[in-house]
Amino acid sequence: MNIEIITSDALNVMTLLFMAVTAIAIARIRNLFAVVMLSGIYSLMGATLYVILDAVDVAFTEAAVGAGASTVLMIGTLALTSANENATPNKQTIKALIACTLIGFALVYASFDMPLFGDPNAPIHNHVVPRYLNDSMAEIGLPNVVTSILASYRGYDTMGEAFVIFTAAVGVIALIGRGRREKSANENMADANNVMKRKIVLRVVSKLLIPFILLFGLYVQWHGDFGPGGGFQAGVIFGAAFILYGIIYGLGTLRKALPAWLTRWLMALGVLLYACTGVVSLIKGASFLDYNVLASTPTGGQHIGILLVEFGVGMTVFASIVTIFCAFAGRAAADVNKVSAKQRSAGHD
Amino acid sequence: MTFLSLNMSVLAVIVPLMAAPICVLLRHSGLAWAWATAIAGITFVLSIGLLQHIMANGTLVYEMGGWDGPWGIVYHIDEVSALVVMIVAAIAAVVMPYAKLSIEREIPKERHYLVYCMFLLCMAGLIGMAVTGDAFNLFVFLEVSSLSSYVLISLGNDRRALTASLRYLIIGTLGATFYVIGLGMIYMMTGSLNMTDLATSLPEVQDTQTIHVAFAFVIIGFGLKLALFPLHIWLPNAYTYAPSAVTAFLAATATKVAVYAMLRLIYTVFGDVNPFETYGLRGVMIALALLGMFAGSLLAIFQTNVKRLLAYSSIAQVGYMVLGISIGNAIALEGGIIHMFNHALMKGGLFMAMGCVFYMVGSTDLKDMAGMGKRMPLTAAAFVIGGFALVGTPLTVGFISKFYLVQGALAEGWWPIAFMIMFASLLAVIYVWRVVEVMYFQKPADGDLSYNEAPIAMLIPTYVLIGAAVYFGTDATLTSEISLNAAQTLLGGSK
Amino acid sequence: MIDYAFPGLLNYWIVFLLMMIGLYIVIAHENLIKKIVGLNVFQVSVFVFYISMAKIKGGTAPILADSIEVYSNPLPHVLILTAIVVGVATTALGLALVVRIQESYDTIEDDEIRDIEERSD
């Protein structure tokens, strides 16, 4: 028995229990701000758990997305809606409880034939995967197996994923972006600016921080082949830097640095870059996304291919995150404007 | 030429997929439309080529990135996949020309390019689902198509489109997550995600509790997606309040692809397990299918909005498809598969006819249909023909489907089921007739019977589908050959 | 030899509990934001399920190095990376819809919305 293993197992179960407590709290609390924060914490605990379970890349992503981006979006939504939830009728609660209990029991029933946790003899460790672990160094030439699988063995899935986030961004534009383009949005952001202007510390610290965040993003982007990280995480981090900028200096300022047309182009070009890499393989007579033909040696080709597609993912994710944020923020600005206009007119009366 | 024939399968997915971001860059409404239409046309041609290729050469395996399965992602395309790809591409190619006017009327101009982008993504997602041979990749493309269809539905100009879309989003995501849970368990027990690989390794573990539950999760997941009764609650509102062109496209394709996915899971992934016998699935599925057929038709009878009426009818028609899948012999399966194609034609045509009405009248309420026989004779005639097809009148595609389904049921000696199929189509007579009666034998409230037909640019696509619904009903040699081949492939080459 | 009896199946059971809490929030609560949060909880739990099965006792993160012999399974990690992105995409879209619903109905409680819709029929 290895003491490290025991600690990690104990930690693992503890974290899961904490998550359970958090989840119950989410279910019970009716203040939506608290719920959203708890949901962020829930994600963050998930990320911790992933680290314990050796999934560093996933942990990275979950932290950036679940705890970061999702929470920001939810708070943005709360700002536009209401902060409290109505009580739920009892009848429905009972029905839901019964349904969930039944499904839960089905799952527990299913678990009795599952391989035990951590068992190296489980089928998933012995079929398919050994090749990745044993041959990916020779076939792809990267130490991070997750990146190898993500970008090459299952690169097609990742392309699909990039298109999913692209779809979401375009969808958000269609739903709440420039629905009503008011010039006053900028002017209103200036109002928000004023609020923030007073918080000098925030402004200074963020100005100092943002370059480092960007740098870190770049590092994650280019280092993803060797350590944890890659296009997706880099995109989110890069996006986070700009979102921070936007929060503190106002949407207008952010849009000056990153105009809407630019994010739109980046978003589209990112996925196109990904797909075009595949098309180049096609033209060179290989299968779609077969990077071997991109350079004189297969591993060289893989390297170029992975760099290109990771860059494409990064671009799309970054631009999509910023686009989505701006859509929500723009809506909020318009909303605040409407309310203040109402108040103004009420005051005049 | 070899380039094309080698890569037709992947091109059918990435052409519309790559066209979508370009569509966003175009921004101009007319340009985006022209672009999307051209792409839909190209994809349609590709899909025809693909279908011919598969019919001539049998199942096609395409290795993504040059990695062979089960390590990489592969396409696994047999006759059913190729047929479904063709359905999606064909419907898209017909709906696109139609969409221009319809969308101009229903959606603000600055959003048009986004709509076409979403159309392309949805189409690519659906085709991607149909060609893939990887169970997880299926989920990814399912999400591409789902997310884009949520957006498309939400763009309807009634505010209820928003709630319909959100409810669909929640249920759709639950369905997809159920699928992922089930797939996780399957993966856990076999270590593979490749469908053909799973087919060989699943029989070893078929009797474990894990696989039992996994199978249930997977089926429920897609049951939600294909609106299998009683998991259909999202569908009526989504179809009713979505923009007309969107409804026509989704009603004709989305549920079909979900049915296809279920078919693939049951017959390919679990093919050697034979879940119908092993898990006693047949009884459950047949019961649900019949319930869906009757409940859908009965509910359709009481609707006052024709789009919603057609939506409920879709639930019933999905019941027919599921019935064909679950009876389990080659003829019934052939009936189920051919009905996927046939129903796409007729439901697409019917919803397009309703789109024409909406374009001219601004409503699809039954009461606003009065006098349509005189005011919009061509549109009304299209609806009548489509309605006949829905009922299953001979010389329309509906008859061919029912012919095979009933034959399949009788071949098993299940004549009560054969009767129920007929009774259900009798219910279809009632709900179709309600509309026909109002259109032809009722005078509108304002008494206005002046000729006020929809624009020709919308009528032609409508009639292309309606015409196809008649053509393939009078000469079903081709479609029945394809679906018979498909059924035999799915059943493992034997009858 | 390493002992697999702990956590054994316990890990999965807690994960299932998490899933069901998420599902419960989605079904039982009328508030649309709460529903989306529930969806998130549900999905994150599923992610944990996948990552749990990838773990090998005594293994390390699947970044190849000479000194290490046992790696945890990288494939579920890849799948979940994709799933996380899908999750956030769905969340973003759902929230955008919630914003629009608030604007058109002036509420985000599903039961109230249903009432409004029934009244307008």
Added chain:
Amino acid sequence: MTAETLVLLALGVPFLGGLSVLFSGPGSANVRDGLTVITSIILFCIVWQLIQIVDAGGRPTVTLLQMIPGLSLTLSLEPLGMIFAGVASFLWIVTSFYAFGYMRGHHEANQTRFFFCFAIAIMSALGIAFSGNMLTLFVFYEVLTISTFPLVTHSGTDEARRAGRVYLGILLGTSVTFLLTAMIWTYVEAGTLDFQKGGILEGNAPAGVIAILFGLYIYGIGKAALMPFHRWLPAAMVAPTPVSALLHAVAVVKAGVFSVVKVSVFIFGLDTLRDTGASTWLAYVAAITILLSSIIAMRQDNLKARLAYSTISQLSYVVLGAMLASNIGAMGSTMHIVMHAFGKITLFFCAGAIIVFAHKTEISDMHGLGRKMPVTFFCFFVASLSIIGLPPLGGVWSKWYIALAAAETDQIIFIAVLMISSLLNIAYLMPLVLYGYFGKEKPADTHSHGDDHSHHHAPPNHSMLKHLTFGRPGIAEAPIMCLAPIVLTTIGCFALFFYADRIRLFLTPVFGG
């Protein structure tokens, strides 16, 4: 011109005629009516040619389209179908003339739609007559149902719409649930749907399945109006009288019973039916229908309703003949299709003339009317005799053959049914004639439905529509356009008495000597 071309023409002519009526425009009533008459005459000439060909032993076959291998729309001529086709196409000419007089006299709206649907209905009747397999029969059967729906609901009133729903509900309902199932089932068992002499099911299906299938077929053919699916026929009487006359006394109902005979003979084969006994219980159902509907007919005061129930009863004669599962019985059935057609169309023509030109629909109002409309009432009398089955009128032969078949198959009870039914026929048909000639006019009715009133309705400058008075006071006979067809069909009833044997010879290839 080859026989195959003629077959196609026989379907094409009414279709094109219908289309030309549709596009001739609403303004030119004379052109429209002219087109209808010309179409009907051309059609009859074609059918007559085809009858000659078939009589000479020709069996022209045309495949219209092939849906899937083994499933096609095929026309294939044989004597049984030609009898039906001949009757339908001949009576169409007569009815066309009658319809002008009636429709104009009645100021009906939407006459263009009326004549178009009429033409399509005739086309589908011919399609049924010519059908070479069950699918073709089914298709034309449904077209007939749907094309007659606008005729039934012609007046557009709520009553008409309700009747239309009953009509469509029963006819479509039975055909979709029973007939279609039976058809597909047959396909599963026999692997084909082609009509063949001696049937296609023999040896292909167990006796139990044959019995169920046969029941499905007979009840699936709702147009045969076998109880309890007979209600559509009285409901359809809201239609204008020419529709009732041609369609609901001839084309539609005869299509039904013709299909029954055709299915019995060519799908099952009379021998198979006899051996399995699948048809016996249906013979009893037919017998009950004969008696019950006759009794109901006696209780109807509305003339058209009474005739409708009479039709139901007479249709069951045809069904009964087929259910006896002998060649003579089936021969009698086929002959009854002809005999009843001439008799009943005459009765309906008379009823229409009374409705339009004397404004009377209830029998109790018709006292003394025979003195005013002597020709009409005389024709009514003769046609009634034919229906009752008295010599020297055609109706006697068919009943004779059916009775013979009952005797041959040792089912004497059906002879009794036939005799009782003849008595009932007398009881419900003769009173009208008696009241008409000998009854006293009710004064109140004369006042409200007097001559002035009807003159007021008749367009003054249509000499065709003027009452015929024969130069004698007190007579206000229907105009020549209506009266001529009535007289013609009455003569037909006579003539058929003498030509029955010719029909028997014509049918010999199907039923043997």
